[in-house]
Amino acid sequence: MPPQTRGTALRHRLAELRGPDVPAKALDARALAALAANPGCRRRAILDGAGVDKTALAGALGAPSAFGQSQFALTRGNAFEAKVKADGGAELLRLVREHLDPGAEPAERATAVPDLSAIGPEGRTARTALALREAAAATEPAEDGESSQGGQGGGWVLLDHPMLALEVAGSPAFLEPDAVVVHPDGSWTVVEIKSFPMLDGSADPAKVGAAARQAAVYVLALEEVAARLDPAPRVRHDVLLVCPKDFSNLPTASAVDVRKQRAVTARQLARLTRVQDIADALPEGTCFAPGLPAEQLTAAVEAVPATYAPECLSACELAFHCRQRSRAADEVTALGRAVRAELGGLATVEDVLSAARGESGDAADPAVAALRRAAALRAEALGVPCP
Template structure:
């Protein structure tokens, strides 16, 4: 065991490292600038147990109903040897839907050699179209080999390989929930990267794996499947950057105190004190992706970052809400580098005061509200209205089969 491995083991305590999967790897890209999360995930810390221990339990996850619904829809789509699924995928990627394709169910393989069999079959596939059900891929995350299981890999359709993801959220009138599409896109990018690395290791061109993932969902709340293409090139870039950052864990650990611990069995007060010594980068969208988000939100109360990345970036270095209000009211001068943000805040406060003054002269819902920049203080510190929608979650209109 290297010194780095020993230190990571000491950070997580006397517990086994928590293994990553496609969902947790995808979540790593949600806030790549957060040192706290990068260190904890590199050490394999059990973040749900840690969050519960310090009094901020995680409040998200898939419901049993959603899992059952997803499994039922996937079984329906893959019935009859994947005949309907082949047609959907082939039409979407521009292949001949009438050309026969082989179907290999790797989910039924012996678990002890499933990865080896998946690797051999995927890397020796001929020129004929082939569908591989639940192959087992792998990816290295912070020095750990993680095994991943995409829903389907379609090989040699229109000369390319495609990852196929089957999700049970609906596409209504050609549109799907942008947040769910974004989550599916980054999760699929994990599979695309793993498949590219597998082919490259076998001497094949990794670009044979298309960055266009085939997303299969039910249409209009019915069980009729519809296929869409989702371009995950941007997600692949973000994913590579974050994995490279975690691979350089020594650089991250250099800024972490030697006695830092995230052992879920330690005293809560000691854990809280230790966590505060490692920089976090909280944003409202962390609530949907990180088990420690409620702790970090509480820690960031009163900080402009808690209002979302667009607000933090627009304010350009104004760290606290109190400073924002002081600059808007003109009660303190701007520091170097804050002049532009201060001018925008004073202009916004003036316009708001004028609008409220005009509304007070006649009937209106705003007549009772106080004028002045101080009214901004009534906005909650974690206001989700400021959170920017996930990029890459574009509408599926015009792309559905």
């Protein structure tokens, strides 16, 4: 089957899984980073690939999720972002130059702020690629070795909410960073604008880590655009994180090196099973439309294996449902990935307890030996007979 025909067949199949007349939910960088952090979860891969609204699905399954931002946080974040980008991005460019490119020429505002509006995500992606190509052409060296603008580069270019595409498990994901800045030397920088504060020059490490993983996804997508140009512009691995300063609404920034997050995300995304393979393995008639009866939805969701871990609670809308099922099945994954890795082939809590009591398991197995040693120490500490 030709690639174009396969792509059309996959889109039809994913639409069937999503449900008739159910619009697809876009896969954003936040979800993509969470998916990359748990590449073994086929359930999340197919639901995200099909564009299923997991929040609505979780509610229909009787396990509503508390995952997501409040309306107040969204409103505050949008207002802060508008302040940062005001006046042609003057303040944003000042922060980029100060933290990432102090040797570049200063700019009161961007030389260009391209119009990236177009019909649909595909059109916006193409328009973004064109704007980046035009910015790269403006800084191409002339025959005498100087840039096309007298050695001063093409000036600062600000792309406000560009659209990038990244293939994930054989299906395209459209991503929208807060901004991409083209430096006078032609290099590209991803800008992440967050509403959590930087207190005394530092922010919550957990929130900074989440922002870095999200920005790494944008860097990967931007590198694919750069690879199609000749010569390929440099995509900087130091992204700019812009946050409110202390308890004010004044913007401050910090450079964040995302090389590690980029490498991990690229490796994990490459490990994802192709969405086509997961869809082909599902029973005929499987559908995840939230309007279906709970029993039918439960059967559809359970037809796809999940890899639950407590970390899912902060990253996936279906985490409460998967946790209930994991506990009901007595799976050790509910105790965390680190514990699961230490237990080797012991897959259930009952298997672990049985091995600790000496009722099952190979004594030569390091995990079994450690469990029996722990059980003996516990019995000795409590003064009870050793099981």
